[in-house]
Amino acid sequence: xPTDQSTLGPAAAATTFADAPAAFADDLAEAVTLLRxxxxxRDAVGEARRRxxxxxxxRPYLRAQLAVDEPHGTTRVGYDLLLDHPExxxxxxxxxxxxxxxxLVDHSTHWAAANIxxxxxxxxxxxxxxSTIRALGVRDQQLHERLVDHRILLNExxxxxxxxxxxxxxxxxxxxxxxxxxxxxxQTLEWLAEAGMSPEVFQTYARTxxxxxxxxxxxxxxxxxRHLAExxxxxxxxxxxxxxxxxxxxxxxxxxxxxKEFPLRSLAALERPAGPSGHRLRMHAATALTPRLPExxxxxxxxxxxxPVPHEGGYLAGxxxxxxxxxxxxxxxxxxxxxxxxxxxLDEQRRTAEIRWFWL
Numbered sequence: 399x400p401t402d403q404s405t406l407g408p409a410a411a412a413t414t415f416a417d418a419p420a421a422f423a424d425d426l427a428e429a430v431t432l433l434r435x436x437x438x439x440r441d442a443v444g445e446a447r448r449r450x451x452x453x454x455x456x457r458p459y460l461r462a463q464l465a466v467d468e469p470h471g472t473t474r475v476g477y478d479l480l481l482d483h484p485e486x487x488x489x490x491x492x493x494x495x496x497x498x499x500x501x502l503v504d505h506s507t508h509w510a511a512a513n514i515x516x517x518x519x520x521x522x523x524x525x526x527x528x529s530t531i532r533a534l535g536v537r538d539q540q541l542h543e544r545l546v547d548h549r550i551l552l553n554e555x556x557x558x559x560x561x562x563x564x565x566x567x568x569x570x571x572x573x574x575x576x577x578x579x580x581x582x583x584x585q586t587l588e589w590l591a592e593a594g595m596s597p598e599v600f601q602t603y604a605r606t607x608x609x610x611x612x613x614x615x616x617x618x619x620x621x622x623x624r625h626l627a628e629x630x631x632x633x634x635x636x637x638x639x640x641x642x643x644x645x646x647x648x649x650x651x652x653x654x655x656x657x658k659e660f661p662l663r664s665l666a667a668l669e670r671p672a673g674p675s676g677h678r679l680r681m682h683a684a685t686a687l688t689p690r691l692p693e694x695x696x697x698x699x700x701x702x703x704x705x706p707v708p709h710e711g712g713y714l715a716g717x718x719x720x721x722x723x724x725x726x727x728x729x730x731x732x733x734x735x736x737x738x739x740x741x742x743x744l745d746e747q748r749r750t751a752e753i754r755w756f757w758l
Contacts, residue, residue, distance in 0.1 A: 422484050425460060426491070428453070429479050433493040438474045446477065465490075515545060517751045520556075522549040543748065550747045555609050562608035570607040571600075617739040622732055625739035626724060632738060633724035633731050634688050638695050639664065640716025642709060643679040649706035649715040657703050660717040685722075687734055692716070 432453050436446040443466055454462035460481045467476040479491045513521035527545055562570075580586045590600055617625075626633055641664045643649055652663045664681050688696050694707045698718040705715030724731050 425457060425481070426489070429462075429481060429491055430493060433477055433479055433491055436477055438476070440468060440475050443468075443475055446475075450479065515549065515753060515755045517546060517549040517553060517753055519752070520549065520553055522552070526552075546748050546751070546753055547744050550744060550751065551610050551613060552606075554613055555606070558609075560609055560612065562605050562612075566608035566611065567601075567604050570604045570611060574600075574604065574607070614736065614740045617743065618732075618736045621739045622735040623726065625742065626726060626731070626735040629738070630724050632689065633734060635685060635722040635724070636688050636691055636695065636698070636718050637685040637720040637722070638691060638698075638716055638718045639681070639683045640692060640695060640705075640714055641667070641679050641681050642712055642714050644712045646706040646713045648679070649713050652715055653703050653705065657701055657717045658719070660703060685720075687730060689734070 432450065436449060446466070447464060450462065450464040454460065463480040465478040465480060467478070477493070481489045481491070483489050514524050514527045515522050522545060526548075575581070575586055578589060580589055587597070590597065595603075639661045641649060641652060648667070652660060652667060655663065661681075661683070664679070667679055668681055684691065692709060692714060694704050694709060694714050695716050695718060698704045698716070700718060700721040703715070703717045706713040707715075726732070
């Protein structure tokens with residue numbers, strides 16, 4: 399919490415409480431009134447400092463200092479006012495504007511009140527959890543596992559005491575933007591504002607992700623090759639075509655007939671007018687690593703079809719035309735094996751950790 403030393407003027411060193419025109423109790427009452435009236439918006443801190451400086455100028459014997467608390471992820475700030483006591487020492491005054499939040503909720507002091515969970519005795523704060531959820535930007539059915547994994551990784555980082563390089567931070571920032579389709583500074587700032595993340599929180603997130611990338615890179619090379627050799631079926635590639643839409647019966651009709659003709663039937667269906675719902679069918683084709691295909695296609699054998707099955711609020715029907723063995727020299731395969739080995743390590747850490755949840 400930074401303090402405003404500018405409230406100390408040259409006269410403060412020469413003026414004592416013997417020269418004070420009013421009793422200390424009166425000064426305290428006025429200080430409380432002053433604090434309660436300070437603006438709490440983050441962009442109004444300058445105005446708050448000016449008010450305190452003007453008030454302190456008439457009371458140099460108090461040697462007043464304003465401390466500003468600027469927590470990440472919020473547009474509000476808090477203040478403490480530090481005053482010299484006539485008998486020695488310092489008196490600290492704090493005040494909070496009534497925002498409708500009960501004091502017990504806003505200032506709980508129980509050791510677990512600020513944490514949502516702990517892993518091996520180390521807590522993950524609610525603020526950190528919320529920042530992680532915002533950064534993910536998706537609804538994830540396994541979000542509770544993501545939070546545990548995040549705390550495990552933070553534990554690992556705290557053991558290492560490492561500092562990321564500017565290049566690593568930039569790479570983490572670029573990856574964040576790439577995954578969300580953010581192509582420029584303006585678009586990124588708009589996304590952050592909509593998500594409730596300040597640029598400072600984003601910078602902290604990028605620094606953390608840069609260090610997590612170091613942990614992930616431990617599983618490159620030999621660990622990745624070993625994982626690939628042990629689980630080759632996880633790194634096959636599939637050549638597939640699939641169609642999505644809101645009507646299961648319409649998609650089911652596309653599967654009637656030889657699998658090899660599925661793309662032609664799908665193309666013909668795309669040319670039809672939209673159905674009663676107003677939604678058109680959507681056709682997709684890709685040759686990709688099996689884990690990167692829609693889940694209903696990942697176990698489909700070569701030359702087989704699947705569907706219609708529920709998928710992302712609608713239905714999916716598709717066909718797999720070729721299953722390719724993993725290429726151990728392909729960059730995509732090597733990186734996927736590294737990530738899988740990293741995730742397997744995380745899964746094991748989660749399995750053996752002592753995890754406690756603190757639900758209100």
